[in-house]
Amino acid sequence: MLSPYGLEIVESCLTCKLREERIFCDLPNSALQAFENIKYATAYPKGAVLFVEGQSPRGIFVLCKGRVKMSICSTDGKTLILKIAEPGEVLGLSATVSGKPYELTAETIDPCQVNFVKREDFLRFLKEHGDACFRVAEQLSEKYNNACHEVRSLGLSHSAAEKLAKLLLEWSGRNGEAAKLEPRLKLALTHEEIAQMIGTSRETVTRLFAELKKRQIIQSKGSTLLIRNKAALKLMAGA
Amino acid sequence: MLSPYGLEIVESCLTCKLREERIFCDLPNSALQAFENIKYATAYPKGAVLFVEGQSPRGIFVLCKGRVKMSICSTDGKTLILKIAEPGEVLGLSATVSGKPYELTAETIDPCQVNFVKREDFLRFLKEHGDACFRVAEQLSEKYNNACHEVRSLGLSHSAAEKLAKLLLEWSGRNGEAAKLEPRLKLALTHEEIAQMIGTSRETVTRLFAELKKRQIIQSKGSTLLIRNKAALKLMAGA
DNA sequence: AGCCGGGTGTGATGCTTATCACAGCAGGGT
DNA sequence: ACCCTGCTGTGATAAGCATCACACCCGGCT
Numbered sequence: 001m002l003s004p005y006g007l008e009i010v011e012s013c014l015t016c017k018l019r020e021e022r023i024f025c026d027l028p029n030s031a032l033q034a035f036e037n038i039k040y041a042t043a044y045p046k047g048a049v050l051f052v053e054g055q056s057p058r059g060i061f062v063l064c065k066g067r068v069k070m071s072i073c074s075t076d077g078k079t080l081i082l083k084i085a086e087p088g089e090v091l092g093l094s095a096t097v098s099g100k101p102y103e104l105t106a107e108t109i110d111p112c113q114v115n116f117v118k119r120e121d122f123l124r125f126l127k128e129h130g131d132a133c134f135r136v137a138e139q140l141s142e143k144y145n146n147a148c149h150e151v152r153s154l155g156l157s158h159s160a161a162e163k164l165a166k167l168l169l170e171w172s173g174r175n176g177e178a179a180k181l182e183p184r185l186k187l188a189l190t191h192e193e194i195a196q197m198i199g200t201s202r203e204t205v206t207r208l209f210a211e212l213k214k215r216q217i218i219q220s221k222g223s224t225l226l227i228r229n230k231a232a233l234k235l236m237a238g239a
Numbered sequence: 240m241l242s243p244y245g246l247e248i249v250e251s252c253l254t255c256k257l258r259e260e261r262i263f264c265d266l267p268n269s270a271l272q273a274f275e276n277i278k279y280a281t282a283y284p285k286g287a288v289l290f291v292e293g294q295s296p297r298g299i300f301v302l303c304k305g306r307v308k309m310s311i312c313s314t315d316g317k318t319l320i321l322k323i324a325e326p327g328e329v330l331g332l333s334a335t336v337s338g339k340p341y342e343l344t345a346e347t348i349d350p351c352q353v354n355f356v357k358r359e360d361f362l363r364f365l366k367e368h369g370d371a372c373f374r375v376a377e378q379l380s381e382k383y384n385n386a387c388h389e390v391r392s393l394g395l396s397h398s399a400a401e402k403l404a405k406l407l408l409e410w411s412g413r414n415g416e417a418a419k420l421e422p423r424l425k426l427a428l429t430h431e432e433i434a435q436m437i438g439t440s441r442e443t444v445t446r447l448f449a450e451l452k453k454r455q456i457i458q459s460k461g462s463t464l465l466i467r468n469k470a471a472l473k474l475m476a477g478a
Numbered sequence: 479a480g481c482c483g484g485g486t487g488t489g490a491t492g493c494t495t496a497t498c499a500c501a502g503c504a505g506g507g508t
Numbered sequence: 509a510c511c512c513t514g515c516t517g518t519g520a521t522a523a524g525c526a527t528c529a530c531a532c533c534c535g536g537c538t
Contacts (some may be wrong), residue, residue: 001318074395075477082390104386126376130369137365137372140379141333147386148311148342150319154393155315155438159494160528190515199394201496206517233266238314294495397496398524440526445487 012036016064022088023142024062031129038121042114049107050091050114057102058093059118063087065114070104071196077167082150083111083198089137096122100126109188124162154199163198164208165236168218172227184226213235244423251275255303262381263301263374267374270368277360281353289345289353296334296341298357302326305351307410309343310435321389322438323348329378335361336375384469393438396477402437403447404475407457411466423465 010185013206019025039062044050050061055072055074067084082104085091095102096119117125126133157163159177173185191205212218217229227233252275258264265276278301289300292311297362307324321343324330334341335358356364365372396402411422428436430444437444451457456468466472 013447031466072391072395074391078395080390080394094380094383097376097512098384100380100384103384126373127279127369130366130372133369133372133376134365137336137375137379139341140376140383141337144333144383144386145337145339145342147383147390148321150390151319151386151393152311152313154321156311156317161494192515203497203518204495206515207495211516431485441486442488442527443525445485449487 011041013039018064018087024090024139025088027132028127031121031125034125034129034134035117039115039117042116043118044108044112044114046108046111048108048112051102053103053105056102057092057099057119059116060093060096060122061091061106062115062117063089063091064113064115066108066110068112069107069109069135069193071107072104079196080199081193083146090136093136093139094143097140160198160200160204161208161211161236162238163200164194164205165233166238167194167198168225169230169233169237170226172230182226183230184224184227187220187223187225231235250280252278257303257326257327257403263329263378264327266368266371266374270364270371273364273368274356274371277364278354278356281355283353285347285350287347287349287351290341290344292344296331297356298336298355299332299335299361300330300345301354301356302328302330303354304346305349307351308346308348308432310346311343318423318435319438320432324387328376332375332378333382336365336379341432357376399439399443400441400447400450400475401477402439403433403444404472405477406433406437407464407466408469408472408476411469421465421467422469426459426462426464 013019013025013032014026022029038221044066050068051058063085065087068089068091069081070083070085071079071081072089073079085106091106092102126136153163153166159167168185171185191209192202195202195205209218213220215232217227217232219226219228252258252264252271253361255264283305290297291308302324304326307328307330308320309322309324309330310318310320312318324345330345331341365375392402392405396405410424430448431441434441434444448457448459452459452470454471456466458465458467
């Protein structure tokens with residue numbers, strides 16, 4: 001089946017081949033069947049907004065395909081990107097559980113497939129399926145962990161250079177794909193967005209990249225970034 | 240019964256009168272009985288360290304009495320206080336659920352009564368009591384929410400003044416006790432600690448307080464702080 | 479009394495970084 | 509070929525804050 005945005009939709013969770021590698025999705029059969037009955041499989045184009053910070057929670061969004069930008073935004077328009085969510089993550093989970101407003105804004109940056117579940121349905125589902133409830137706790141722990149890292153990076157860094165170095169190392173570690181010594185990674189974000197991830201200005205990011213290139217620490221062709229001196233980066237990231 | 244540190248210990252959760260106001264503790268009877276069997280009631284003096292960031296999780300600490308300082312710390316000794324935990328909170332929860340290292344350090348700032356539960360016992364307890372599991376999810380949501388606020392404050396503020404104003408407003412709101420117009424609150428922390436809460440230096444905090452007093456926005460006698468111009472504070476906190 | 483130690487006030491200095499202001503430089507559309 | 513529009517590079521300027529270096533104050537101790 002083909003969706004409006006050129007995505008091949010995985011119609012049913014029961015037959016989803018990716019299920020097992022995903023912390024939330026890999027449920028026992030009975031729970032999965034119940035989940036199947038309350039979820040709505042949907043698709044979004046790039047740039048769609050799933051929910052906005054401050055809205056009262058309509059429900060959860062299980063990300064099946066594509067990436068979603070999770071951000072907060074100040075009254076004066078400044079934006080901070082907390083993370084780029086990957087497939088398998090459950091978005092809007094904590095707000096849906098607690099009933100408090102969504103604390104983040106979720107915006108797709110790829111065409112995405114998403115399973116939406118209404119809040120009431122989801123809460124009922126959790127009451128009836130203790131094992132799913134535990135998965136939720138795990139997901140929330142993960143998110144909390146993530147937020148703590150963000151706090152650490154924002155609160156304990158002395159300079160923007162330090163934060164950028166941390167970010168690059170994290171990315172290179174994530175894409176893990178061997179190349180321990182000289183990892184290469186796709187730069188899928190603009191300088192502006194990177195700035196929003198580390199809480200600094202676009203110009204500063206540009207200048208930092210320029211300096212890193214001059215010092216032969218990184219090297220770029222097209223949108224690919226090659227880390228030539230991981231040790232130096234680690235040093236910059238603060239010992 | 241009297242504990243080593245002058246605390247009157249509440250021996251059993253079953254008879255604890257404070258239970259109902261607490262998000263985690265107010266469990267159905269069967270779960271509570273089970274919890275009772277696996278918990279260890281303990282007491283700590285002021286300044287005790289419950290766990291340290293990076294340790295692998297031994298279990299959870301349910302705070303019954305007293306306050307606990309939750310912080311992270313950088314390699315160069317800089318400390319950031321994320322929050323002061325109050326009775327009813329479950330500390331070390333996300334690490335215990337996920338199995339990843341504690342992400343924070345917990346240090347008592349009062350004599351404290353704490354119920355400790357070993358990780359294996361707690362996980363088993365969760366598997367067997369779906370309702371408790373849901374409480375855990377709620378607690379984690381709460382914590383996540385908190386962390387998001389911290390991120391917002393650290394990442395989206397333009398100045399230390401803004402962050403201090405936000406903190407004071409939050410405190411005055413917390414202690415709620417009427418006095419809408421001119422809240423007064425006990426300043427239980429040193430300038431150093433306040434600095435660590437908003438990620439700035441001790442001197443900056445001192446200077447900011449001096450300026451707030453000069454501008455008649457606050458006023459202090461002893462350790463009591465009186466907010467004389469809440470509107471001005473709100474303005475400083477960023478619209 | 480005197481002495482300590484932890485917390486608090488305050489100045490001088492320099493670094494980091496935001497901000498403004500442009501100038502190039504793609505790539506896509508017509 | 510043209511013009512947009514969105515991204516990237518770079519300089520000048522100034523604000524904000526960390527840091528160092530003291531002086532001061534007050535409660536507790538001997």
